[in-house]
Amino acid sequence: MVEGMTRRTAVTVGAAGTLAAAAGASAATAVSPHLFTIPQMTVPVVGNSAVFPVRRIYCIGRNYAAHAREMGSDPNREAPFFFQKPADAVVVVQPGSTGAIDYPTLTKNFHYEIELVAFLKGGGRNIPVEKALDLVVGYSVGIDMTRRDLQEKMKEERKPWEIGKGFDQSAPMGPITPADKVGHLAKGRIALSVNGAVKQNSDLSNMIWSVAEQIAQLSRANELFAGDIIFSGTPENVGPVVSGDTMVGMIAGLPDLTVKVGGPTPV
């Protein structure tokens, strides 16, 4: 099309027209500057046809005292710390349906961690705790899936956790329930069952650092933006799943999240 324009313009208006057409060709090229396109991960919003585009996934570590103890640390002495998962680790599961994730490669100890997930519609730096929840557009139920054996091995070797946390399909979650419908969730049951048996069972009020405090702390390390997601930590009694297991995550006020593990379990 650009070549055709150039030829036609050159024929009708001569050399000056050719120059103009060349400039036009550059402008046309600039419309699509990417070598290729990649999908934007999105999360649906309950009651809204617009979807939430995912920028970054932040996760707080050891944010319930009993879970910190089961991971071998002292919950009273630890400042909050965070890690990330890639945005495309999200697997969206609609309420009433069963999502599917594959048993991942490289692990023989694939763990669930039920977590309240907060979604940011705005950001900033050095956000005060009392302003932080103004940035939260809503919440969902998520599971911070973890290759526990790899995480532990990397901890022992003083290497990054990433291979244990930031892998494909490691962030299944339900749709966003808007905060203007459910409020800002600070208390209520958080639980996870496997094949109908309750494994994790706690209350959001047992968080060491609230969602507002997490946002304030994170915004001192990185500027936060609309599209950022925060996994707010898991209570105690994390544990393994194998292929064929079905997990149901539950948080009071939000739709349940049902996820089945597929693919072969390594022996």
Ligand code: MN
């Ligand atoms: Mn976690």
